[in-house]
Amino acid sequence: MKHRMVVLVALVLAYGAVPLLLGSMDYVMSLIIAALTIGxxxxxxxxxxxxxxxxxxxxxxxxxxxxxxxxxxxxxxHWPVLLAMVAGGVGAAVASVATMPALRLRGPYFALxxxxxxxxxxxxxxxxxxxxxxxxxxxSIPGFPTLLGINLASKTGxxxxxxxxxxxxxxxxxxxRRSTYGLALRAMHDSELATRVVGxxxxxxxxxxxxxxxxxxxxxxxxxxxxxxxLDPEYAFASSWTVLPIAAAIFGGYRTVWGPVLGxxxxxxxxxxxxxxxxxxxxxxxxGVLLGGMVILGPHGLLPLLGxxxxxxxxxxxx
Amino acid sequence: xxxxxxxxxxxxxxxxxxxxSLSVAEGETLGLVGPNGAGKTTxxxxxxxxxxxxxxxxxxGGQDVGALPQWKRARVGIGRTFQIPQPMRELxxxxxxxxxxxxxxxxxxxxxxxxxxxxxxxxHKQHAxxxxxxxxxxxxxxxxxxxLAVRPRLLMLDEVLGGLEMATxxxxxxxxxxxxxxxxxxxxxxxHDIETIKALCPRVVVLNFGQLIADGTPExxxxxxxxxxxxxxxxxx
Numbered sequence: 397m398k399h400r401m402v403v404l405v406a407l408v409l410a411y412g413a414v415p416l417l418l419g420s421m422d423y424v425m426s427l428i429i430a431a432l433t434i435g436x437x438x439x440x441x442x443x444x445x446x447x448x449x450x451x452x453x454x455x456x457x458x459x460x461x462x463x464x465x466x467x468x469x470x471x472x473x474h475w476p477v478l479l480a481m482v483a484g485g486v487g488a489a490v491a492s493v494a495t496m497p498a499l500r501l502r503g504p505y506f507a508l509x510x511x512x513x514x515x516x517x518x519x520x521x522x523x524x525x526x527x528x529x530x531x532x533x534x535x536s537i538p539g540f541p542t543l544l545g546i547n548l549a550s551k552t553g554x555x556x557x558x559x560x561x562x563x564x565x566x567x568x569x570x571x572x573r574r575s576t577y578g579l580a581l582r583a584m585h586d587s588e589l590a591t592r593v594v595g596x597x598x599x600x601x602x603x604x605x606x607x608x609x610x611x612x613x614x615x616x617x618x619x620x621x622x623x624x625x626x627l628d629p630e631y632a633f634a635s636s637w638t639v640l641p642i643a644a645a646i647f648g649g650y651r652t653v654w655g656p657v658l659g660x661x662x663x664x665x666x667x668x669x670x671x672x673x674x675x676x677x678x679x680x681x682x683x684g685v686l687l688g689g690m691v692i693l694g695p696h697g698l699l700p701l702l703g704x705x706x707x708x709x710x711x712x713x714x715x
Numbered sequence: 716x717x718x719x720x721x722x723x724x725x726x727x728x729x730x731x732x733x734x735x736s737l738s739v740a741e742g743e744t745l746g747l748v749g750p751n752g753a754g755k756t757t758x759x760x761x762x763x764x765x766x767x768x769x770x771x772x773x774x775x776g777g778q779d780v781g782a783l784p785q786w787k788r789a790r791v792g793i794g795r796t797f798q799i800p801q802p803m804r805e806l807x808x809x810x811x812x813x814x815x816x817x818x819x820x821x822x823x824x825x826x827x828x829x830x831x832x833x834x835x836x837x838x839h840k841q842h843a844x845x846x847x848x849x850x851x852x853x854x855x856x857x858x859x860x861x862x863l864a865v866r867p868r869l870l871m872l873d874e875v876l877g878g879l880e881m882a883t884x885x886x887x888x889x890x891x892x893x894x895x896x897x898x899x900x901x902x903x904x905x906x907h908d909i910e911t912i913k914a915l916c917p918r919v920v921v922l923n924f925g926q927l928i929a930d931g932t933p934e935x936x937x938x939x940x941x942x943x944x945x946x947x948x949x950x951x952x
Contacts, residue, residue: 576817579810583803590801593763594865595789595819 410559415552425551427668428661432558433620435660436565438641440612442650443569447581448605449588451503453638454495454510455613457517458488460632462614463621464521464528467537470622477540481618488614489607491517499602511638518633533628537621554623561619562657565612570653572608577601640664643683647690649697658699663687716741716901717762717869722771724757724925731757732925734771739869744895744902746916746933748909750945754925755905756798759871763795764788776868789819794867796858798874798905804846808837808857811845812864819865831863834894852883856890863894870895871903876911884908888915909937921945 418424437455444450465487469475475483498509521528528534540548540557547553572578580596592598617637621627641660648659663683671679694701717739724732731754739745747755760766762773764785773781780788803811812828832838835856840849845857855875862870872891876884888911895902906912912919913933921929921936923945929936936942 576813576823579806580814580818582805583811583814586804587801589765589797590803590861591814591818592785593765593789593795593797593801594815594861595786596814597784597786597818 411556415555419552422551424669425555427665429551429555429558429623431661431664432555432562432657433616433623434640434644434664435657436558436562436616436619437613437637438644438648438650438656438660439562439565439569439653440609440616441638441641442645442652442656443572443612444605444609445645446585446651447569447572447578448602448609449581449585450499450602450606451507452510452609453507453642454512454514455609455641456633456635456637457495457510457514458492458610458613459617459620459637460514460521460629461491461517462488462617463627463632464534465614466618467534467621467627468527470538471534471536477538477622478543481615481622484618484621485611485615488617489611491614492606492610496603496606499599499606514633514635514638518629521629521633528627528629531629533626533631535626537625537627539622539625558616558619558623561615565615566653566657568608568612573653581605643687645697647687647698649699649701651696652699655697655699659697662698716743716776717903718772718774719758719762720772720774722758722761722773723769724754724761724766725769730925732761732768735922735925735927736771737920737927737930739901739903741868741901742899743918744904744916746912746919747903747905747922748907748912748919748936749922752924753922753945755922756873757925758922759795759873759903759905762788762871763793786818789865789867790821792866792868793871794819794862794865794869795871796855796862796873796875798877800854800858802845802849802854802857806845807842808832808845808849808860809841811857812860815861815864816866819867827866828864831860834897835860835863835890851878852887855879855887859891859894863898866898867900869901869903871905873905874907875904876906876908884911891915909933913937 437459441452441455444452462484466480466484469480469483470477495510495513498506498513501509522531540554542548546556548557580591581601584591584596584598584601588598617632644660644663645656647663648657649655667679667683671682675682690698719735719737721734721736722732723730723734749755757766761768764783768781772779775791775793778791780791783791803814806814809828812831813823816828817823832841837853837856837860840853843849849857859875876887879887892915894900904915916933919931919933919936920927921942928945929939929942
């Protein structure tokens, strides 16, 4: 009951209070949208890391493929934007199938192999000029439509859309995590041999997590393409679409569902609204120190740290 | 039930199993003994699919299982434990069994899990963290529990009594006998304690340097001069 109330209050705040209080501040809304975009990728990355036990350095590839798939379908084939965004996710999921040989690798070898795949997709986007516009990119990508009277192309509308996407993905992640498949996947994180010997098809499950994670990242990439209305390979496949979500997920707590989203909001908004104001150049250094501090002081991330503090407070209050 | 024909396992220049052939009948409890490094665990790893053998065939229940991946061997009914317990570290005791049952046996059956937990004396620890809350005996019981949750026809126990005190070992051995009778299992047991082997296994095979050197009743095998030599350190001629 208490949990439901917390969720309800959070939803009211997210869908009501944020647009009402900040809706007129375009710059702040843009930052929140960007933070949620990173949060969406961080969530997808953490799903693969937490449930698949795989550390990916190549999520920029899925982001870029999703963005290009959706943009091409809308620009060249006149698909409705929202449907094309889902197709963007499917495109990224299909692209992830090409990376599956890397599932035979473990630890840093998988991470490096998937990084290489990311570069391959970027090169393909540059070379497939007739499809992608090559290095020059794609201009005037149509933005979001109006849905149920809400103009999704406005800052408030785009915010509501990315918020809904992230919430849906978090719900799906939670659903998987709570299932028996989720139990097996969590177990695989540290004890893969123990799971295989009792009949868990660990490679199949990892592959499924890779596809789901790629789908989520692709949808977020597609969202971004229609929000900024422009794409080029350097931007769409930029390493920052991998690095920032990883940093956000680790900062927030990558083994939790909400940690990566919280991490993205805190890391990006604090960096942009506070550190950037104080240190217009080199503000990322402060974030680096912050991330290092978090890894040392709370290696499980911000959300588990807050959970421990609130438990301590509750036990003090009860004493 | 289990037929191994000319199983060979090489690791680079080292041959851990030399063209080994062995049959285990349904309902049999077989003791597998031998000095350290004889190839006992390697044999378990080959049967359960951890290693792909360099040569030979493995038939289980009349089916050639040599090409099946490890997880499918569990699903056809081959359950095993590890010498060093391998709990699923993120999960509770009951969740460990749930995963084994869901994937190994194909469906969840809470009543069957309750029975396994009761038989192995783990009911009171079912919600405990499997990685941090169990004593050695309980860790070993969880190993057996996971293997049982798969609903195996063949249960392979790799030194599951190793490291336990003598009294605990005797109690645990009786539990294994109860489990075998309750689930109608065929069992292969790797164990160094000769008294335990004698108590549990009507038939014993001895491995040395990857070769089967004796096969028979415990009395016959443990009085075999070749077996005695293998333990006293003489290499085979």
